[in-house]
Amino acid sequence: MADHHGAYCIDRPDFGSLFSALKKRGYSLVGPTVQDGAIVFDEIEAVDDLPEGWTDEQDAGTYRIRKRDDKALFGFNSGPHSWKKFLYPSETKLWSARRTEDGFEIEEGEKTIPQYAFIGVHPCDLRAIEIQDKIFMAPDTADPRYGRKREAAFVIALNCGQASKTCFCTSMGTGPRAESGFDIALTEIMGEGYHYFLAESGSERGHDVLRESGCRSAADIDFESAAKVSRQAVDGQIRAIDTNGIKEMLYRNYENKHWEDVAERCMSCANCTLVCPTCFCSKTEDEMSLDGEIADRWRYWDSCFTLDFSYIHGGTIRQTIRSRYRQWMTHKLAAWYDQFGSSGCVGCGRCIAWCPVGIDITAEVKALRESEGGKKNG
Ligand code: SF4
Ligand code: SF4
Incomplete structure (x- = not known):
């Protein structure tokens, strides 16, 4: 039998013990919930807040939730929210300036930094968080608010057991199994008469939480079952991007006529950038109280699909939808x-x-490649 140090099994009735162990350590729990006909991330208190027995059906331009035939807690894929809702919120007060007798004083916008435990982070989203870390925790572009929240966060990953029609993590090398970047990685395993989680620790603090959560040690059979779960998510993927030489392919296709074709369909609404877990563009705006005593500086998500985004003195650089897409x-x-x-x-x-x-x-990349005919990778 292989050594599965740091790997445990939590039976479904005991799953709440994980929540208790995290709360005891002072974490605010954040996870998936059903709200307004979608599965979205929000603060949660107990296992009952999770979308038990719900799934989603997705396709191009389509998202619906429906009941499943079983009581899976995590039987769904990406919803409209990503974890940037918490690490990099859509609206952030950066600071306030208050007038004083001899000038003004500055107050930080976010005085307390929440200590989140993210519950159920899909492997693609783990990679998205790692990507945003490179932006917001790099020495030259660091956002201290992001860094403090990120360092405090406890991450529980959830290895996917199914793929929606829109998923294509396998081709991007980002899923459907989490390899790193988590404190605990869960795989939900269920069948006739059994329902439990394989829980693998990825950090010392993850291991401590598991030891305290009423778990039994994992055996080979549990890893075999988890591998089958991941296989289902690989096999279910019907979309893919061929990433071979993709950078060079796109760089040599600035003038491809296909961009006109997309521009005839694209409404430049910016939805794609707002739901994207890696998009990070923002704008800053100042707001002044009517009496001139307080000025607040806010940061809001922005998008390369807006005309203002590429505005510099004299006008907007990317005036056409073709150029923005x-x-x-x-x-x-x-x-x-x-x-x-x-x-x-x-x-x-x-x-x-x-x-x-x-x-x-995925279809637009394919169309660009096909428009090149024989000219291939590199
Ligand atoms: S900006 Fe264009 S591509 Fe993006 S979501 Fe809107 S219509 Fe779709
Ligand atoms: S571009 Fe962003 S939203 Fe679209 S599939 Fe890639 S990561 Fe997800």
């Missing part, structure tokens, strides 16, 4: 490698499901 996709799948050493896309499929006209990044 090209910018988005070429940044994600090409320039990102030069800037951050990896793809900016983790294959979560959110931009496909939440695009109101069903524009599909």
Whole structure:
């Protein structure tokens, strides 16, 4: 029998003990919940808050939830929210300036930093968090708020057991099994008469929490069952991106006529950037109280699909939708490698499901490649 040090099994009735161990350590629990016809992330208190027995059906321009035939706690894929909702919120007060007798004083916008435990982070989203770390925790571009929240966060990953029609993590090398970047990784294993979680620790603090959570040690058979769960998620993926030479392919296709074709469909609504777990562009705005005593500086998510985003003195640089979609996709799948050493896309499929006209990044890459005919990789 293999040595499975740090791996345990938690039976479904005991799953709440994991929550208790985290709460005891002062964490605010954040996880998936059903709200407004979608599975979204929010603060949760107990296992009952999870979307037990729910799943989602997704395709280009489509997202619906429906009941499952079983009582899986994590039987769904990516929803409209990503974890940037907590680490890099859509609205952040950066600071306030208050008038004083001899000038003004500055107060930090976020005085307390929450200590989150993220419960059920899909492997693609783990990679998305790692990508945002490279941006917000790099010495030159660091956002101290992000860094403090990130360092305090306890991460429980959830290895996927199914894929939606929009998932393509396998082709991006980001899932459906978490390899690193977590404190605990769960695999939900269920069948006739059994329902439990294989829980693998990825850090010392993860191991401590598991030891305290009423777990039994994992055996070979549990790992074999978990491998079958992951296999289902691989086999269920119907979309893919061929990443071979993709950077060079996009760089040599700035003038491809296919961008016009996309621009006829794209409404430049920015949904794709807002749901994307790696998109990080923002704008800052100042707001002043009417009496002139207080000025607040806010940061809001922005998008390369807005005209203002590329506005410099004298006008907007990317005036056409063609140029804005090209910018988005070429940044994600090409320039990102030069800037951050990896793809900016983790294959979560959110931009496909939440695009109101069903524009599909995997199909657009394929179309560009096909338009090149014989000219291939590199
Ligand atoms: S690709 Fe779709 S989601 Fe993105 S801006 Fe265009 S219409 Fe909106
Ligand atoms: S580009 Fe689309 S599929 Fe890729 S990470 Fe962003 S939302 Fe997910």
